[in-house]
Every structure is written in C-alpha cells, then in structure tokens.
Amino acid sequence: MVEWSFLIIEFLIKALIILTLILLIAAAFGVYLERKISAFIQNRIGPNRVGPFGILQPFADVIKLFLKEDITPYAADKFFHRIAPVISLGVAFSVYAVIPFADPFKYGDKLIYFSITTPDVNIGILFILALTSVGVYGITFAGWSSNNKYSLLGGLRSSAQMISYELSMGLSIVGVLLVAQTLSLQEIVQKQALWNWNIFYQPLGFIVFLVSAFAETNRAPFDLPEAEPELVGGYNTEYSGMKFGMFFLAEYANMFTSSLIIVLLFFGGWNLPIPPEWIGLEPGSFWLSLIQFCILIFKTLLMVFFFIWVRWSVPRFRYDQLMYLGWKVLLPLALINLIVTSIVIYILK
Amino acid sequence: MNRIENTEHQRLTFWEKLYLPEIAKGLGITLRQMFKPKFTRQYPEERWEPTGSYRGRPVLVLDEDGERCVACGLCSRVCPALAIEVQAAETEREKERYPEKFEINMLRCIFCGFCEEVCPEEAIVMSKDYELVFTNREDGILGKDKLLVPIHKLQDRLEFLREYK
Numbered sequence: 001m002v003e004w005s006f007l008i009i010e011f012l013i014k015a016l017i018i019l020t021l022i023l024l025i026a027a028a029f030g031v032y033l034e035r036k037i038s039a040f041i042q043n044r045i046g047p048n049r050v051g052p053f054g055i056l057q058p059f060a061d062v063i064k065l066f067l068k069e070d071i072t073p074y075a076a077d078k079f080f081h082r083i084a085p086v087i088s089l090g091v092a093f094s095v096y097a098v099i100p101f102a103d104p105f106k107y108g109d110k111l112i113y114f115s116i117t118t119p120d121v122n123i124g125i126l127f128i129l130a131l132t133s134v135g136v137y138g139i140t141f142a143g144w145s146s147n148n149k150y151s152l153l154g155g156l157r158s159s160a161q162m163i164s165y166e167l168s169m170g171l172s173i174v175g176v177l178l179v180a181q182t183l184s185l186q187e188i189v190q191k192q193a194l195w196n197w198n199i200f201y202q203p204l205g206f207i208v209f210l211v212s213a214f215a216e217t218n219r220a221p222f223d224l225p226e227a228e229p230e231l232v233g234g235y236n237t238e239y240s241g242m243k244f245g246m247f248f249l250a251e252y253a254n255m256f257t258s259s260l261i262i263v264l265l266f267f268g269g270w271n272l273p274i275p276p277e278w279i280g281l282e283p284g285s286f287w288l289s290l291i292q293f294c295i296l297i298f299k300t301l302l303m304v305f306f307f308i309w310v311r312w313s314v315p316r317f318r319y320d321q322l323m324y325l326g327w328k329v330l331l332p333l334a335l336i337n338l339i340v341t342s343i344v345i346y347i348l349k
Numbered sequence: 350m351n352r353i354e355n356t357e358h359q360r361l362t363f364w365e366k367l368y369l370p371e372i373a374k375g376l377g378i379t380l381r382q383m384f385k386p387k388f389t390r391q392y393p394e395e396r397w398e399p400t401g402s403y404r405g406r407p408v409l410v411l412d413e414d415g416e417r418c419v420a421c422g423l424c425s426r427v428c429p430a431l432a433i434e435v436q437a438a439e440t441e442r443e444k445e446r447y448p449e450k451f452e453i454n455m456l457r458c459i460f461c462g463f464c465e466e467v468c469p470e471e472a473i474v475m476s477k478d479y480e481l482v483f484t485n486r487e488d489g490i491l492g493k494d495k496l497l498v499p500i501h502k503l504q505d506r507l508e509f510l511r512e513y514k
Contacts, residue, residue, distance in 0.1 A: 041379045314372055
C-alpha cells in the first residue's frame with residue numbers, strides 16, 4: 001500500500017513538472033520563437049513590447065484568446081465541435097507520457113526515471129506512433145463538425161495527408177529499430193552514446209522521417225489543411241477564442257514532439273558529446289540527469305528552429321505534388337532503406 | 350505530332366528534381382536575411398520626420414505681425430471635399446480683412462493641397478503633422494486656435510512651395 005501511494009505521488013509530481021515545462025517550452029516559447037524568427041527572416045524585429053525582448057508575448061496572446069467570445073456556428077454539430085480541440089491538444093500532450101528525457105538517477109536506493117511513467121515503457125515508440133495518428137481525428141472532427149466547406153476540405157486533406165505519410169514515417173523508423181534492436185526509447189538513446197548517432201547509420205531514413213514529420217505536424221511546406229489562400233483558415237475557420245487557441249497550442253506541441261522524437265531517434269538524444277566522467281559526473285547522479293535533460297532540450301530547440309526556418313523559406317506544395325511525394329518518392333525510399341538496412345545487418349551478424 | 354511540350358518535368362535538371370539541394374539553397378537565402386539590418390521603425394520612440402514635399406494637416410501661417418489670411422475665401426471655394434469654412438470680418442489694421450471664423454473639417458479633408466495652391470497670400474499651407482487622432486466627431490473640426498502655427502515651424506514647406514509651385 002505504501003509502495004503504491006509513493007508511486008502515485010511520484011507519478012503526479014513528475015507529470016506536473018514535465019507537462020508544465022513542456023507547455024512553457026513547447027507552446028509558449030515555440031510561439032515566441034516562431035514570431036521572432038519569421039520577423040528576422042523578413043527583416044523585421046518581431047514582438048518586443050511585452051516583457052524583455054517581448055518574451056511574455058505568448059502569455060498576452062493566451063489571455064487575449066481567453067477573453068474572446070467563443071462562437072459555435074448555428075449549423076455546427078455542437079458535440080464534435082466542442083470535443084475536437086480537446087482531442088487535438090489532449091493527444092498532443094499525452095505523447096509525453098512515454099518520452100524519457102534523461103537517464104534514470106538514484107535517489108537513496110530508489111531509481112527515479114526522468115519520464116512521466118515509471119519504469120520506462122518498453123514499446124514507447126509504438127505508443128507515440130499510435131497517438132500521433134489519433135491526433136488527426138481532432139482536425140478531421142473540427143473540419144467536419146463546423147459544417148463549412150472550407151473546414152471540411154481542410155479536415156479531408158489532413159486525413160489524406162496523414163494516411164499517405166504515416167506509412168513512410170513508420171517504415172523509416174523500422175530502420176532505426178533494426179539498428180537499435182529495441183522498441184524502448186531509453187535503450188535506443190543509450191545505444192547512441194557519445195557520437196554514435198543513428199543519423200550516420202540511417203541518413204536516408206532520417207531524410208524520409210524528417211519530411212514525413214513535417215507532413216504529420218501539418219507544418220509548411222505541407223500545411224495544406226490550413227492553407228490560408230485557398231481554404232480561408234482550413235479546419236479551424238469556424239473556431240474562435242480559446243478553442244482556436246487549443247488548436248494553435250496543439251500545433252506547437254506537435255512540432256515540439258516531432259523535434260523531440262527526431263532528436264531521440266537520430267541525434268543521440270540526451271547523450272553528452274564527451275564521456276560524463278571527464279567533467280566529474282558519475283552515472284546515476286541527479287546532476288548528470290539534469291545536464292542530459294538540458295542537452296536534450298537544447299537539441300530539440302535547434303530542431304524546432306529548423307522547423308520554423310523551413311516554414312518561412314519554402315512555399316506550400318500543391319495537393320498532387322504532396323501525394324506524388326508521399327506515395328511515389330518517400331514510400332519507395334523508405335522501403336529501399338529498410339531492405340538495405342536489413343541486408344547489411346544480416347551480413348554483419 | 351507537332352506538339353511542343355514544356356512540362357515541369359522537362360524543364361528541371363536532375364539536381365532540381367531532387368528538391369533537397371534547391372531547398373537548402375532557399376534556406377541559405379533566408380538565413381542570410383536573418384543577419385541583415387532591420388527595416389522596422391520603433392514608432393512612438395522613433396518618429397519619421399517628413400520632408401518639405403509632405404502634405405500633412407493643413408494649417409494657417411502665423412507671421413511676425415499676426416495671421417496672413419485675408420479671408421478671401423478662395424480655399425473654401427476650391428476645396429473639393431467642402432472641408433473649409435471661412436467667415437470674413439474687418440479691422441482697422443493695414444490688412445483690412447481677417448477671418449472671423451476659419452474651420453477645417455478633418456473628417457472631410459482629403460489632403461489634396463488645393464487650398465495651399467490657390468492661396469494668394471501663402472497663408473494656408475500643408476504641415477508635416479501626420480498624427481491626426483481625435484476621439485469624437487466634434488474634435489475633428491479644427492478652429493482657428495488649433496490651425497494657427499508660427500511660421501518658423503513651416504519653413505521647409507514654404508521653401509518647397511517657392512521652388513516648385
């Protein structure tokens with residue numbers, strides 16, 4: 001009984017800390033980064049009025065969204081219209097349940113894991129793949145329930161895009177799994193110790209995964225579900241106030257999740273670039289875990305920067321180009337990558 | 350078969366069809382833009398000073414010996430938006446006439462500058478004033494108290510008019 005209550009308290013504390021951090025870093029700081037980087041690329045300054053360097057701008061935006069009128073269209077399906085943003089944001093955040101952020105550290109004689117669930121989930125990557133495909137329901141429901149043709153088109157495009165790119169995404173991950181011989185994110189990262197990053201073993205897989213991740217998160221150049229010039233606002237045309245804000249936050253949370261998974265799978269995750277003993281940190285200590293966490297967040301933010309950078313550089317794909325790329329380019333590439341990887345691993349064994 | 354085809358597929362070279370090198374080039378361009386100087390002007394702190402050719406709020410010139418306007422009414426007559434209202438009165442001074450009432454309705458003014466062009470006394474000119482906010486419609490009608498501006502503030506415009514008018 002005592003054991004159980006201790007576990008539950010540990011779980012709650014970790015969930016609270018990690019979700020707050022993610023909300024702050026991913027959503028708030030992500031929005032701020034997006035606005036600043038877009039401004040810099042366009043030779044502007046960007047937000048600089050709210051707080052030092054405008055760093056509090058996202059909070060001002062959220063307060064504004066909360067105070068806005070929440071409109072539900074008369075012809076909308078009220079239930080689905082209400083539940084769609086909840087699905088979007090809820091799924092975006094529930095992915096963090098299984099993502100480890102650092103090596104476990106020892107507290108007394110207990111081993112504390114740096115992820116919400118204890119101990120590490122041994123099929124973490126499968127869980128993430130499953131949840132990211134549930135996320136599209138939020139967008140599709142939103143598009144359908146709004147009873148608006150533009151929203152519906154946005155939702156349809158979103159589901160078509162998701163189906164097309166889910167395949168190549170999954171297949172490109174299989175290459176990594178073959179190299180790592182495990183489904184647990186913790187072990188995948190530990191196998192990439194020092195500079196043993198998977199991107200050097202799986203360059204083609206990385207490119208396929210990167211492009212599919214852009215498509216999965218509905219980010220430019222694959223932001224067809226919310227293509228402003230064609231579809232007004234896409235699936236979120238009929239949303240206002242904090243319901244729109246939830247889609248917005250979910251988009252940034254998804255972007256952060258994708259960056260995080262790319263870093264975990266291909267860029268060595270939280271591994272230090274030098275052996276930790278060199279700077280006097282023994283494995284299993286709290287400070288090592290903390291530094292690993294910071295390194296992971298730093299790498300992820302670099303990846304988020306790349307996402308934003310691409311968005312403000314590359315124009316949107318046409319719908320037929322999107323399908324061509326998904327089915328005729330990325331899927332064969334992912335299959336070739338998978339076959340070559342399997343053969344090489346079979347020979348080396 | 351005298352058909353000329355010029356599809357995207359034919360126009361692009363092999364490297365362009367690969368997309369990725371071209372995308373990398375594009376990313377390079379945007380990265381270079383990030384470090385270039387910014388064009389933004391931080392408005393309330395940093396204000397733009399217009400040149401003499403700028404047509405801002407029309408004002409009446411206040412000379413050393415009083416206002417220049419002789420209330421001839423030409424500006425009111427020429428104004429295409431009917432924004433100016435002048436009522437003349439007489440005095441004992443050298444210039445016998447002066448405007449008893451001179452109102453410019455800023456709700457109507459279109460900043461065309463005809464009033465300034467037609468004025469024989471160079472008494473009404475366009476100033477550099479571009480911050481024209483008012484919070485109710487009554488405040489949009491400017492009387493003489495708000496229109497009269499000392500001549501030294503309007504030197505740029507007067508010089509511009511003498512040169513180009």
